[in-house]
Amino acid sequence: MEQLLRxxxxxxxxxxxxxxxxxxxxxxxxxxxxxxxxxxxxxxxxAYMAAWLVLxxxxxxxxxxxxxxxxxSYGVLLLAALIIGxxxxxxxxxxxxQRVVDRGEVIPLVLTFALFLMLEDIMKLxxxxxxxxxxxxxxxLGAVSLAGVNYPVYPFLLTGVxxxxxxxxxxIINRSRFGKLVIAxxxxxxxxxxxxxxxxxxxxxxxxxxxxxxxLGGAFSAPMISVVPGVSVxxxxxxxxxxxxxxxxxxxxxxxxxxxxxxxxxxxVHYVPELDLFVIYALMTAILLVKPxxxxxxxxxxxx
Amino acid sequence: MTLEERSLAAPELAGRRLPRALGLLxxxxxxxxxxxxxxxxxxxxxxxxxxxxxxxxxAFAKGLVVLGVVLLLRGDLVSFGHGLFYAAGAYTVAFALRxxxxxxxxxxxxxxxxxxxxxxAALVGLFIARYxxxxxxxxxxxxxxxxxxxxxxxxxxxxxTDGLAARPAGILGLQPAAxxxxxxxxxxxxxxxxxxxxxxxxxAASPLGYLMRAIYDNxxxxxxxxxxxxxxxxxxxxxxGALGGLGGALAAVAVGHVAPDLAYxxxxxxxxxxxxxxxxxxxxxxxxxxxVFEFVRNYAFKLSPYTWQLLLGSVLVLVxxxxxxxxxxxxxxxxxxxxxxxxx
Numbered sequence: 001m002e003q004l005l006r007x008x009x010x011x012x013x014x015x016x017x018x019x020x021x022x023x024x025x026x027x028x029x030x031x032x033x034x035x036x037x038x039x040x041x042x043x044x045x046x047a048y049m050a051a052w053l054v055l056x057x058x059x060x061x062x063x064x065x066x067x068x069x070x071x072x073s074y075g076v077l078l079l080a081a082l083i084i085g086x087x088x089x090x091x092x093x094x095x096x097x098q099r100v101v102d103r104g105e106v107i108p109l110v111l112t113f114a115l116f117l118m119l120e121d122i123m124k125l126x127x128x129x130x131x132x133x134x135x136x137x138x139x140x141l142g143a144v145s146l147a148g149v150n151y152p153v154y155p156f157l158l159t160g161v162x163x164x165x166x167x168x169x170x171x172i173i174n175r176s177r178f179g180k181l182v183i184a185x186x187x188x189x190x191x192x193x194x195x196x197x198x199x200x201x202x203x204x205x206x207x208x209x210x211x212x213x214x215x216l217g218g219a220f221s222a223p224m225i226s227v228v229p230g231v232s233v234x235x236x237x238x239x240x241x242x243x244x245x246x247x248x249x250x251x252x253x254x255x256x257x258x259x260x261x262x263x264x265x266x267x268x269v270h271y272v273p274e275l276d277l278f279v280i281y282a283l284m285t286a287i288l289l290v291k292p293x294x295x296x297x298x299x300x301x302x303x304x
Numbered sequence: 305m306t307l308e309e310r311s312l313a314a315p316e317l318a319g320r321r322l323p324r325a326l327g328l329l330x331x332x333x334x335x336x337x338x339x340x341x342x343x344x345x346x347x348x349x350x351x352x353x354x355x356x357x358x359x360x361x362x363a364f365a366k367g368l369v370v371l372g373v374v375l376l377l378r379g380d381l382v383s384f385g386h387g388l389f390y391a392a393g394a395y396t397v398a399f400a401l402r403x404x405x406x407x408x409x410x411x412x413x414x415x416x417x418x419x420x421x422x423x424x425a426a427l428v429g430l431f432i433a434r435y436x437x438x439x440x441x442x443x444x445x446x447x448x449x450x451x452x453x454x455x456x457x458x459x460x461x462x463x464x465t466d467g468l469a470a471r472p473a474g475i476l477g478l479q480p481a482a483x484x485x486x487x488x489x490x491x492x493x494x495x496x497x498x499x500x501x502x503x504x505x506x507x508a509a510s511p512l513g514y515l516m517r518a519i520y521d522n523x524x525x526x527x528x529x530x531x532x533x534x535x536x537x538x539x540x541x542x543x544x545g546a547l548g549g550l551g552g553a554l555a556a557v558a559v560g561h562v563a564p565d566l567a568y569x570x571x572x573x574x575x576x577x578x579x580x581x582x583x584x585x586x587x588x589x590x591x592x593x594x595x596v597f598e599f600v601r602n603y604a605f606k607l608s609p610y611t612w613q614l615l616l617g618s619v620l621v622l623v624x625x626x627x628x629x630x631x632x633x634x635x636x637x638x639x640x641x642x643x644x645x646x647x648x
Contacts (some may be wrong), residue, residue: 035438035572047356099625106382110580111624113573118617124610237449244442277453285446289431290443292439 002149007266009146013155013224016162017060021235022242022254023169024210030099031186031206035074037112037116039077040236041119042211042229046218048127050080054134073137074157081212081219082196086174089211093204101203125231131226138223154224161220165213169251172209182206186249239283247294256295297302313552333639335505338588342498349490357486357599358558364497365554366578367594371504372547373579374590375540378508379516381436385444385574388451389548391567392424392637393417394556395455396549398468410492414553415639421549431539436523448567467563467590470556493554498590500547507543516540532641564597581623583630 025039053076057064073214098116100108173179184192185202193199217235224230242261246253261280266277287294371648375582376383396417400407407413432443455462462468473479480488507513515536518526526533554563565571582593600619611612628633 012588096621096625103378106377106380106441107624107628109382109384109438109441109574111621113577114620114624116617117613118621121611121614121617125614129610179593217316233570237445240442240445241449244446248438274457274459275453277457278450279445281453283447284441285450288439288443288446292435292443 002111003146003270005147005149007270009151009155009262010157010269011259011263013262014266015258016155016159017221018219018238018242018257018262019096019162019258020165020220021214022239022258023166023251024213024217025239026246026249026251026254027169027213028207028210029243029250031182032097032203032299033105034097034108034112035105035240035248036097036111036207036210037109037236038115038119039112039239040232041116041123042084042088042214042231043235044082044123044217045084045119046215047214047222047225047231048123048132049084049220049226050077050219051132053080053135054129054136054223055132056138066225070136070140072293073140077137077219077222078216080222081215084218085212086208088215089202089208092211093207094250097207098200098203111133116236117228120229120232125230127227129229131228132141132222133226144270158220158224165216166251166255168186169209169213173251178205238280241280244284247288247291247296250294250296251295253296322620334586334588334636338501345494346491349487349494354486357490359602360595361486361490361493361508361558363598364493364591364597365558366549366575366598367591368497368554369501369548369551370575370578370582370590370594371501371574371587372551373543374457374505374582374584375507375516375544375547375586377579377584378513379537381537382441382487382576383444383572384441384569384576385446385448385572386544386548387543387567387569388428388444388448389421389570390552390555390571390575391448391451391455391562391564392421392587393549393552393554394470394562394566395468395552396420397472397553397556398470398562401470401472402468409477410472410475410489410557413472414496414550415558417553417556418546418550421552422542423628425545425548429538429541429545430616433541435536443577445572447567448572449569452564452569455567457608465564467561470562471560471561472557475557487505489520489558492508493558496550496554500550501587501591508587512536512539577620581620581630583632585629585632585636589630591634592635596631 015270021039021043024042025036028034029034030040054073057066057068057076058070058073063070082147092115096177097108100111135242138152138154140158143150145151173182181192181197181202184195184197185199189199218231238261243254244256244257245256245260246255260283264278264279265281268279328634345360352360369386372389373383375388393414394417395524397413400413400416405413411636428447429443431438432447434441454462458464475488478488506620515526515531518529518531519533519536523533526536552566578593578597579590582589582591597616601612604615629636
């Protein structure tokens with residue numbers, strides 16, 4: 001029982017940040033038909049920016065020169081995600097990705113892989129290669145006792161962020177003008193263009209929204225991990241697994257996929273630690289073989 | 305993508321910029337140049353320093369894997385998972401040596417590695433030949449990540465992140481001393497590479513080669529013609545996997561060590577990277593790409609260990625945006641200009 005609770009709690013926190021990254025990845029794919037490998041880098045940039053800002057403002061966990069109250073560090077995490085998402089997202093899309101959006105699926109995939117390689121080094125150039133550990137927001141929340149076992153509270157906050165992000169995304173897509181335009185573009189690029197929708201602009205917005213989600217995932221997981229070069233490499237491949245399992249282009253699918261992968265991995269870590277990665281990719285393969293479009297990919301029609 | 309969707313997508317496909325030199329038959333000039341390069345590579349080898357021989361040996365081995373990736377690219381299929389075969393070939397050599405197979409010679413071990421990878425490709429191909437586009441790439445990634453997770457975690461079998469040694473006792477009955485080992489390996493890999501490239505050259509001009517090109521243009525028309533797309537893709541996939549295994553086994557022998565990273569997704573990404581970097585316009589392009597890539601990486605890494613990926617990434621971005629045919633198309637353009645730009 002205690003073990004099961006642990007699996008559930010660990011799985012939920014793992015699923016939360018996986019969802020944040022995967023939702024952006026799947027949204028961008030749904031709109032632009034581009035599988036964005038550089039999405040992992042946006043996660044990494046978000047994590048680095050957040051950790052760096054927190055360490056700057058509260059060196060050693062104590063209020064620094066600006067003497068800001070430590071509670072503000074949560075706002076700083078959000079700020080870091082917005083800075084990265086709103087600056088780097090449009091930059092990547094406008095300068096590089098927009099140029100290849102009509103060149104099939106392979107070329108954009110490889111282009112984003114190239115961008116991914118570049119961003120890996122850019123992160124090292126900016127923040128060095130030593131790990132950044134900014135656990136102030138994590139430590140401040142302390143722990144809570146559930147059924148006699150202590151659990152850190154911070155992962156629950158992460159889950160909260162994921163839920164809020166999911167709700168916001170749902171509202172944006174289903175209740176805003178931008179959402180309606182996005183749905184039109186997904187349904188038919190050419191007709192949308194003919195109707196006067198500025199498709200490249202929709203692409204830029206969609207990509208930026210996805211980038212913000214990835215950076216949010218990075219920024220809010222930064223306090224739980226030690227931010228080192230290479231965080232992006234692991235995250236993107238897991239996000240691939242999640243989006244494939246849920247169905248590329250489906251945000252609901254990303255949520256289910258993230259939960260499945262999160263809980264499965266947590267269970268494997270507790271019961272068969274040798275297979276913690278294997279189960280994820282085995283599930284990914286099995287889903288691809290049985291339902292290539294994923295659990296929620298549907299046949300074609302609308303994906304979001 | 306189903307066939308029906310493909311036919312709907314046809315107008316879009318036709319408007320796409322094809323690499324200019326997707327021709328299957330090489331210009332005779334290219335063949336003559338390749339033979340000349342081969343002769344030079346064979347003749348100058350004894351004069352080259354050990355590190356250069358090693359670099360070229362590894363580049364040729366990886367070039368073979370890239371050649372396999374290119375064969376699939378010609379049918380518009382991107383395998384983001386050739387690390388699967390690369391690692392299968394490499395680990396076969398290491399396992400065979402570790403578990404006391406009586407043969408300690410490199411040649412039969414490389415053959416064994418190639419066979420194992422071929423069998424893996426024949427099995428995976430049964431499933432993957434149905435997939436196109438992004439799903440083909442995803443499924444190939446999934447398979448290589450499965451192998452990676454096993455190689456990484458089954459410590460008692462694979463040595464985990466430490467990997468395993470792969471040092472055969474000799475090559476083709478020769479027992480080269482330490483100072484001639486590199487040279488012997490170099491010749492061994494060079495001869496194999498030349499033979500396999502010739503095979504790929506013939507393959508490109510065979511019905512299967514033409515079929516792959518037709519599939520690139522329009523899959524549904526190939527079906528209407530009466531040819532089996534799935535069979536053509538399956539066969540090409542198996543051949544491609546065999547090349548991956550051969551490259552992996554050769555690289556393992558040259559490096560003397562194998563590690564799970566060979567199967568990680570970034571390793572597969574690198575092969576696709578080199579494939580586009582070299583270009584898909586010729587069977588010689590992957591080798592050219594692999595050699596230039598290894599040089600650039602070697603020097604960039606020495607000059608600045610924190611920015612070599614930045615450099616490589618920038619080069620690839622430039623190639624994709626401004627030279628879609630890769631290095632090979634640039635060479636061709638140069639050659640054309642040298643001849644006065646009349647013949648193509």
